[in-house]
Amino acid sequence: MPFFLFAVLAWPVFSGSRDPIGPEWTLVWSDEFNVDGRPDPEFWQFQTGGGGWGNKELQHYTDRPQNVRIENGHLVLESHREAYQGDPFTSGRVRTRLGWQYGRVEVRAQMPGGVGTWPAIWMMPLKAKHSDVEWPDNGELDILEHVGRDPDTVMSCFYTKNFNWMINTGKIKTVSLPSATKQFHVYSLEWDENGATYAIDGTPVHEFPNPKTNYHDWPYDQAYYLILNMAIGGFGGDAAPDLEAKQFLIDSVRIYQRTGQQNVSRP
Numbered sequence: 001m002p003f004f005l006f007a008v009l010a011w012p013v014f015s016g017s018r019d020p021i022g023p024e025w026t027l028v029w030s031d032e033f034n035v036d037g038r039p040d041p042e043f044w045q046f047q048t049g050g051g052g053w054g055n056k057e058l059q060h061y062t063d064r065p066q067n068v069r070i071e072n073g074h075l076v077l078e079s080h081r082e083a084y085q086g087d088p089f090t091s092g093r094v095r096t097r098l099g100w101q102y103g104r105v106e107v108r109a110q111m112p113g114g115v116g117t118w119p120a121i122w123m124m125p126l127k128a129k130h131s132d133v134e135w136p137d138n139g140e141l142d143i144l145e146h147v148g149r150d151p152d153t154v155m156s157c158f159y160t161k162n163f164n165w166m167i168n169t170g171k172i173k174t175v176s177l178p179s180a181t182k183q184f185h186v187y188s189l190e191w192d193e194n195g196a197t198y199a200i201d202g203t204p205v206h207e208f209p210n211p212k213t214n215y216h217d218w219p220y221d222q223a224y225y226l227i228l229n230m231a232i233g234g235f236g237g238d239a240a241p242d243l244e245a246k247q248f249l250i251d252s253v254r255i256y257q258r259t260g261q262q263n264v265s266r267p
Contacts, residue, residue, distance in 0.1 A: 015201050016183045018106065025256040028264055029098060032252045033075045039068065044094050047229070050087035058116070058233035060087035068092035075250040077230045079117065081243060089239070092248075093229035099126030099265040101223040103257035105143065106188045112246035113181035116239030117148035118231040119248040121187055123224040126265055130215040130222075136164040139219035143198055144187040148246075149237045152178040154187075156198040156206045161216040173198075173206040184251050191220060192258075223265040226253065 021027075031043065046068065050060030059079060061067070067090050069076050077092035084090045107121045123141040124134070131137035142157035158171040165172075177185070177200065188199045195209040211217045230248040232239055257263065 016179070016185050017201060018108070018186050021104075021256060024259055025104060026259045026262055028100070028103070028255050028257050028262045030252065030254040031075075033070045033073055033250065036070050036072075038065070039070060039075065039094055043097055045097050047093040047095055047227070050085060053231070053234070055231070055234035057118075057231045057236075058087060058239060059089040059091040059231055060084045061093040061229070062090050064090070066090075068094060073251065075228070077119070077228060077248040077250070079112075079230055079232050079243075079246045081239075081245075089232040091230050091232055093227070093231075095124075095228075096226045096253075097266060098255075099223035099225040099267075100255055100257065101221070101263055101265070102192045102261070103255060104188060104190045105226065106186055106252075106254045106256070107143065107226075107228070108184050108186045108251040109144070110182075110184045110249045110251075111146045111151070111154075111180045112148065112230060112248045113151050114148040114240065114243050114246045116232050116236050116243050117246050117248075118145070118234055118236030120145045120227070120229055120231070122227050123189070124227060125219070126223040126225050126267055130219050131161075135159070136166075137161045137215070137219065138222070139224075141189060141191075141196070141220070141224060143189045145235075146180055147236045148240075151181050152176060154180055154200070158196065158206075158208045160219055163217070171206075171208055175200065175205050184249070193221065196220060223263070228253075 046063040048061045079091040121144040125138040140159040145155045155174045163169045198206040
């Protein structure tokens with residue numbers, strides 16, 4: 001989840017609830033995390049390892065229950081300050097085994113807070129359609145990023161070959177959300193062949209119309225899978241000396257697609 005920070009935008013107070021879903025949408029997949037234990041392996045895959053992840057991150061992602069589990073109706077991604085295989089923290093990161101081309105992706109979540117935390121809700125291509133170079137040629141959809149050193153704001157990003165942080169052209173918005181660490185909000189993406197829009201509790205916060213040029217500008221005409229993770233360090237900044245266990249809580253994931261146009265893909 002590369003990054004590049006733009007100015008903060010003021011926005012109305014958000015409610016933490018979903019906006020109504022009309023008959024034009026069909027629920028094609030969801031996980032409400034109602035069964036305690038490990039995430040369902042049919043639909044979720046652990047992404048493990050450390051070494052910085054290309055962003056100077058401090059955590060080692062594991063598949064241990066203390067880092068990733070379902071508990072009390074939530075998917076819990078939990079960080080711990082502990083030496084583990086050469087890294088000073090452990091944490092959790094999972095991805096869906098499914099992918100979707102176009103639709104509405106909703107994740108209801110609460111941020112952990114704590115200086116050094118860097119949770120994210122984002123999407124990557126299920127298969128590289130446009131180039132052998134997965135990033136940035138095939139795009140990235142960052143529905144939500146949050147850094148603990150700036151707890152009252154959240155960020156969303158679009159990255160492509162022509163629009164990315166390495167060349168200072170990334171399409172990024174930062175929004176004021178003082179309740180991000182205090183209550184759950186619905187972070188969503190709605191996208192089709194005409195463009196993509198991020199929203200919080202149904203209020204649009206960041207739009208990217210399809211310029212209809214080529215994949216250098218718009219690679220999003222392919223299936224993407226969903227990633228949920230909580231990094232420590234990197235863009236999150238140096239971890240505070242008192243940073244101990246922190247929880248990124250996900251209440252539900254729901255995927256809708258236009259009625260009559262449903263598609264679900266596997267690698």
